[in-house]
Amino acid sequence: MTGTGTIGAVPALQAALAAEQAAVFGYGVAGAHLSGSKLAAAEQYWTGHNEARDALAAMISKLGASPVAAQAFYQLPFAAHDATSAMALAAYLEDGVTRAYLGIVAVASARLRNFGAQAMQGPAARAAYWRGSTEAFPGLAASARLP
């Protein structure tokens, strides 16, 4: 913690990077159980998470820190064995990314706060897509629900 309730920029960005890396891994698992428009959406979102991961890594390097490395394997909260559980997994992953970007909103820098707030809108929308409904407080609520 630094300042009055703010958190450090690098830890917040690293947390977002880790969440993006987990999403990249998780979409690979979820996508295997999807087809048609859902699979197309998963592929599009997977690409988006890859791009966001690279952008975050570049931001962290620019701040003089080493970006956290992706893990070879992620322990997922539940198994995806059909389209329903795969969509629940995708929503779970997006909730995690949303929450991580919300963490950036607590840093002191106004520019990074803005970045975090803008960046969390994408995963919040994607989580709503997979869940089929919107949430009142994306990233804040106990939204990382298991099915």
Added chain:
Amino acid sequence: MPDILPRRRLLLASATTLPLLLAAAGCRSSDVFTGPDPLAGKPQPAPDVVTLQTVIAAEENMVKLYRAAISGDSGTARARQLAPLLAQHQQHLTRLRARLVVPAGTASASPAPSASAASKAPAKVSTAQLRTAERASATNLVKQLAAVEPALAQLFASIAACDATHVIALGG
């Protein structure tokens, strides 16, 4: 009784010498109040309080807008689609209001011009109008982030993200 007298003398001596000692040390009771007279006029709200009041006023307008949209279409599929979105705006309002306790007699901050202009919801509200209002709300909330403390900034950002999902739910 004889032992009381020395104590009384000590007390009297202290009462006499203490102000002299404080004066010698440059201390006065008025030094406690280094800022403006706290009893002069009604206190003005701090800037972040004004920001929160503006956000609350904007959220109240959003609720009015949804209520107007639903009341004009009650029982329809559109009303059923809008009801959960209205419920989420009401949750926003509850959470925002919980962050603000205004003491009695505090001068109220003026709501933002845009918020006061929209205080009366039109009788007929289209989905496109709701979409526009949601988009504007998300944008305005993000603009306020630097003006408030981190936890409130996160609440604003979360509500902005919710508004952004509403834009999509409304066909945006």
